[in-house]
Amino acid sequence: MPKQRLSGWGRTAWTVSETVHPSTEADLRSVLGDATDRGVIARGLGRSYGAAAQNAGGQVLMMAGSPVGSGFALDESTGVLTAPAGMSLDDILKHSVPRGWFVPVTPGTRFVTIGGAIGSDIHGKNHHLDGSFGQHVLSLRLMLASGEVVSLSPTDRPLWFWATVGGMGLTGVVLDATIQMLRIETSRVRVETERLPDFDSVVAAMSTDGDDDTYRYSVSWVDLVATGKSMGRGVLTRGDHAKASEVDGKDILAYDPKVRLAAPGWAPNQLLNKLSIKAFNELWYRKAPAKRHVGIESIPAFFHPLDGVRKWNSLYGTQGFIQYQFIVPLSEVEVMRKVIETFAGQGVASFLAVLKRMGPQNSAPMSFPTEGWTLTLDMAAGIRGLPELLSRVDSMVLDAGGRHYLAKDSHVSPVAVRRGYARFRDWQDVRHEMDPTMVWNSDLARRLGLLNKGD
Amino acid sequence: MKNGVGVPQNIVLFGGTSEIGQSIVSSLVQPGVSHVSLVCRDVDAGSAFAESLGDRFDDLSVGVVRFDAADHAAMGSIVDEVCDEGRDIDVAVIAQGVLAEGVDYFSHPEKVHEVMAVNATATISLLYALAERMRRQGYGRIVLLSSVAGVRVRKGNSVYGASKAAVDSLAIALDHELAGTGVSILVVRPGFVVSKMTAGMKKAPFSTTPDAVAKIVVGSVNASKTVVYAPSVLQYVFGVFRLLPQAVWRRLPLG
Numbered sequence: 001m002p003k004q005r006l007s008g009w010g011r012t013a014w015t016v017s018e019t020v021h022p023s024t025e026a027d028l029r030s031v032l033g034d035a036t037d038r039g040v041i042a043r044g045l046g047r048s049y050g051a052a053a054q055n056a057g058g059q060v061l062m063m064a065g066s067p068v069g070s071g072f073a074l075d076e077s078t079g080v081l082t083a084p085a086g087m088s089l090d091d092i093l094k095h096s097v098p099r100g101w102f103v104p105v106t107p108g109t110r111f112v113t114i115g116g117a118i119g120s121d122i123h124g125k126n127h128h129l130d131g132s133f134g135q136h137v138l139s140l141r142l143m144l145a146s147g148e149v150v151s152l153s154p155t156d157r158p159l160w161f162w163a164t165v166g167g168m169g170l171t172g173v174v175l176d177a178t179i180q181m182l183r184i185e186t187s188r189v190r191v192e193t194e195r196l197p198d199f200d201s202v203v204a205a206m207s208t209d210g211d212d213d214t215y216r217y218s219v220s221w222v223d224l225v226a227t228g229k230s231m232g233r234g235v236l237t238r239g240d241h242a243k244a245s246e247v248d249g250k251d252i253l254a255y256d257p258k259v260r261l262a263a264p265g266w267a268p269n270q271l272l273n274k275l276s277i278k279a280f281n282e283l284w285y286r287k288a289p290a291k292r293h294v295g296i297e298s299i300p301a302f303f304h305p306l307d308g309v310r311k312w313n314s315l316y317g318t319q320g321f322i323q324y325q326f327i328v329p330l331s332e333v334e335v336m337r338k339v340i341e342t343f344a345g346q347g348v349a350s351f352l353a354v355l356k357r358m359g360p361q362n363s364a365p366m367s368f369p370t371e372g373w374t375l376t377l378d379m380a381a382g383i384r385g386l387p388e389l390l391s392r393v394d395s396m397v398l399d400a401g402g403r404h405y406l407a408k409d410s411h412v413s414p415v416a417v418r419r420g421y422a423r424f425r426d427w428q429d430v431r432h433e434m435d436p437t438m439v440w441n442s443d444l445a446r447r448l449g450l451l452n453k454g455d
Numbered sequence: 456m457k458n459g460v461g462v463p464q465n466i467v468l469f470g471g472t473s474e475i476g477q478s479i480v481s482s483l484v485q486p487g488v489s490h491v492s493l494v495c496r497d498v499d500a501g502s503a504f505a506e507s508l509g510d511r512f513d514d515l516s517v518g519v520v521r522f523d524a525a526d527h528a529a530m531g532s533i534v535d536e537v538c539d540e541g542r543d544i545d546v547a548v549i550a551q552g553v554l555a556e557g558v559d560y561f562s563h564p565e566k567v568h569e570v571m572a573v574n575a576t577a578t579i580s581l582l583y584a585l586a587e588r589m590r591r592q593g594y595g596r597i598v599l600l601s602s603v604a605g606v607r608v609r610k611g612n613s614v615y616g617a618s619k620a621a622v623d624s625l626a627i628a629l630d631h632e633l634a635g636t637g638v639s640i641l642v643v644r645p646g647f648v649v650s651k652m653t654a655g656m657k658k659a660p661f662s663t664t665p666d667a668v669a670k671i672v673v674g675s676v677n678a679s680k681t682v683v684y685a686p687s688v689l690q691y692v693f694g695v696f697r698l699l700p701q702a703v704w705r706r707l708p709l710g
Contacts, residue, residue, distance in 0.1 A: 003635060012459035015594040016637035038593070050459050056543075056593030056637065322459045386460045391486030410459025411487060413514055446543065447456035447464060 006054040011320035015056035029147040039441025044113030050410030051443035069176030079181035085115030085174040097255035101181040104136035115174040120407035121166035125217035134165030140177040145439035163430040166367035186252040191239035199232025235288040262310040269317035277349035319382035327374040328402035335400040350377035365423035462487030463545030471495030476550025478665035527580040574618035594637035
């Protein structure tokens, strides 16, 4: 089997695995039968930032585009979709949007697979109202390490279902899933954009006291470079799928996502430096309308702006970058302010920082979202003193009862998972029941000791 | 497992009482490192350093493992021992070595074996044992302390120089052989390092300190480099030295 160097989307912590391209369930069983003590993990489109979908010295099932699982089917009257695990949201949207159906949850990229969406229990700008991806999965079929295929749903073996949702691929390999899609009248989004001068006004605008719950989608970009009075200033964008009456033109369900640019593969390591990022942040803030502005945008422009630039992750050069996403309870908004102050004060520039208020947690023990404030930022992995800085912020987050998103994580310690996820040990017990011989493994699991019980 | 900001989770130091080795490990230890193994002949001497390391971070554990640096046949099992509990080795620092400065090999040819056994035979066996382990892991970085003495061997410490030349050139070839496995070797060539190993010796030009060597190693361990000099200016000095005709080399006032 071919050996391949793999990393996550952040292009850090490369390791070598044996990669397998399965096309039948029998292929999967034969890999599982040959598994060594280094184990096996499934990989989709590799959009997790850290080491979740790689398995140093072991085997990796390359599921993206694989025909394994049932065929694709969308019931146009009910919006019930069945898709193979290796199918991407991109492929689904191309088919479903013109027929009036949208995915119930989409992250900032449409280049994720169904299997990955379930394993990471992804969330989007609608989490405060609609929850995460797993909550819209009606049922899924999973192959266990033994080769046995089981059907799981919130009512059929619910413990196994919820251990798989957010389980980072460590309970089995998803073969296919049935999902309830969202009805849309048009392929446009009505977006309200608003510039907010400081952290307090961003928080006030997005808090439960305001009108945030009247918008299906809500997220704020935050300037992590601005200090002093402008600390935490942002641009809030909120909206919902536009109604037919709000859109002109004949083909109101037309959907034509394009990749317009490609990032050069050879970007110098210092391209995204403190100065260029500061300039970008200033520009981004100034570009937003000073007064609340209502506009109509396309789905790609509103949900997946970065997908317009192919391989944008190589803009950080060979050093790679990390994405840091954490959440703290609603009451700990002061901790969020301190974290933003810490990053801004250290001059750790972030290109893309977004703040969002999340809704309640679902039944999955390892699902990241929970009622609170989440901040996402990215930074070059080679910044001097980054390990110390992040470890300081980790402590602030954990002391406030917060936690980190494993699909993004590339640095937290094993302790952080145990402190952050209150039901981690319950998940371990269920996981162990599903995979008693510990076949599933990944670099993320190894670093965080996710399989190690009793420590 | 190493993490995304270049911090190795598990570090092993072979030659756990080596001053340069300890300096390197001290500099590598930062938030994210969870275990350090010190492999040394003298466990008591290693323990003091182990304690001082362990005090630096709550989450850090340090173990001390005894080995005989001359026992080439035992290197495979030593590597297995430091990997117990299924731990991977993210970074291995090889700092074991004997200098044997001033030994009269004409009168004591049997002493040749002592130097070559530790510096060459056992170290090469260790390199292979680590490479095999890391190849199975699918990643890993080996830091080998070589010496400029091996770049062009001079009279006076010719056995030491020859032992370093052997292990240095082997390591570079092995690094080549490991291409595509995720495993790589960093060969570190310090000049004269002021340490207990060189106590009482006359300082050579461009002398350096264990901390300065450590700084260079930390700066190179995550880069795709195979050879570094400490101080880095020696790269140019020895770039010239290695090309000098022997007739010129013999006339240089070196030792």
